[in-house]
Amino acid sequence: MANSLLKTSPSSRTKVLHQVGLSLYNTFHGFHEEEVKKTLQQFPGGSVDLQKDDSGIGILTLNNPSKMNAFSGVMMLQLLEKVIELENWTAGKGVIVRGAKNTFSSGSDLNAVKALATPEDGMALCMFMQNTLTRFTRLPLISVALVQGRALGGGAELTTACDFRLMTPESEIRFVHKEMGIIPSWGGASRLVEIIGSRAALKVLGGALKLDPTKALSIGMADEILQSSDETKSVEEAQAWLAQFVNGPPEVIRALKKSVCSGKELYLEDALQNERDLLGTVWGGAANLQAIARKGKFNK
Structure with missing residues (x-):
């Protein structure tokens, strides 16, 4: 039972962190x-x-x-x-x-x-x-x-x-x-x-x-x-x-802030999982596709 609680605790912490x-x-x-x-x-x-x-x-x-x-x-x-x-x-x-x-x-x-x-x-x-x-x-x-x-x-x-x-x-x-x-x-x-x-x-x-x-x-x-x-x-x-720090689409800036909060407050494994989930909200999105279409101009 104790081991089970330890395994489920981090995911519970993720829910606590991001539940509005x-x-x-x-x-x-x-x-x-x-x-x-x-x-x-x-x-x-x-x-x-x-x-x-x-x-x-x-x-x-x-x-x-x-x-x-x-x-x-x-x-x-x-x-x-x-x-x-x-x-x-x-x-x-x-x-x-x-x-x-x-x-x-x-x-x-x-x-x-x-x-x-x-x-x-x-x-x-x-x-x-x-x-x-x-x-x-x-x-x-x-x-x-x-x-x-x-x-x-x-x-x-x-x-x-x-x-x-x-x-x-x-x-x-x-x-x-x-x-x-x-x-x-x-x-x-x-x-x-x-x-x-x-x-x-x-x-x-x-x-x-x-x-x-x-x-x-x-x-x-x-x-x-x-x-x-x-x-x-x-x-x-x-x-x-x-x-200079909020220049970009709201969905990207907000995801960045959420990922930093996770890294600060959660166990590493849970923070990594949350980072993955947040990536899923922006990968292939409008901002991502537009950046790819610019063909690396963001490097200049």
Whole structure:
């Protein structure tokens, strides 16, 4: 029986990884999503806005500038709604996450944090945001965090949910959780280890280090430092940077992202099987046939 379970487990993991809308936690884990949603609805303020362009690049904007784009309860709910919308955007290829008014995000709105003071409240919020951000990381879209201004606490965690991080010259990423007497709880610590390694992550978290663009670039937290700190110009730079990686048919870009997710999260045998299945969705397709017809011009 044990051997049978071991053999079937990887294929189950594949289904879990690519089933749209699947959550990490449910009632089996003591997580009651509808109850959490009712609680979060009690903390209004700000919005999460999504603009989808015909180019296949979306812009997700955290909009609560009076509080440095801190997440209110309603914004957390709206983030989940936008993630669901992106899951169903079949023409999409990439998404940029940014904050309004040249600031990324300062994390959670303290009004909500103060009201949700029990360990049970903290665990429920943790599971809700881990569900949301894990679904975001698994989107078949190449994602970029555009860090303008400061990304603090939960805002820093959100940057780790993106495939890449671009920073403007005067920006900063800082995991301030230790100074608040807590640890990252939206999946930020686990993803940070994956991005920069365990030793560097321990320094960043343990020291609540301020990562300016140069420092972030040197440890692998940032992928590039943009030239402009101007809000509009930096968005344009980020769009141009992302465009080089999403140039191509949506079905190909989305399959590429799915295959990378598989390689990152699954056992090797299962990832290879999934790569084979994804190939079957594009081999002999329009993009493939057009490339062959060009007779190798893609090599130039």
